[in-house]
Amino acid sequence: MTRSRILRWLIVVAALYGGLALLARLLAARALYHPEMTSGRAPEGMQKLRGPDGSEIAVLHLSNPRAHHTLWLFHGNAEDLGDLEPGLRTLRDAGFAVFAFGYPGYGHSSGRPSEAGI
Numbered sequence: 001m002t003r004s005r006i007l008r009w010l011i012v013v014a015a016l017y018g019g020l021a022l023l024a025r026l027l028a029a030r031a032l033y034h035p036e037m038t039s040g041r042a043p044e045g046m047q048k049l050r051g052p053d054g055s056e057i058a059v060l061h062l063s064n065p066r067a068h069h070t071l072w073l074f075h076g077n078a079e080d081l082g083d084l085e086p087g088l089r090t091l092r093d094a095g096f097a098v099f100a101f102g103y104p105g106y107g108h109s110s111g112r113p114s115e116a117g118i
Contacts, residue, residue: 029113035105035107038082038083038107039107046108058108058109060100073088073091073099075106081101
């Protein structure tokens with residue numbers, strides 16, 4: 001193989017690699033975040049907090065006067081507060097106060113899911 005042929009193959013391989021890397025970057029959010037799979041149900045007592053940028057984050061605080069501790073819950077991917085509500089209420093009934101919130105773009109929180117938003 002000649003030097004020029006090797007150089008052409010290296011350029012082709014580098015271009016393909018760069019194209020795949022760009023495609024992965026553009027499609028990463030679709031592959032990582034799945035807010036469309038959540039219940040979309042607003043749990044009883046849910047409130048919204050407004051951020052400095054005007055976005056709203058859904059929160060659920062289940063107080064418990066007997067509680068010595070408050071559990072902060074961070075939902076997983078493809079979940080929202082409506083999905084977690086039964087478990088959150090079980091934790092409250094077990095003697096804890098509970099605070100949970102929805103990530104941007106999930107459930108009733110505004111915005112778009114992103115690493116920065118989380």
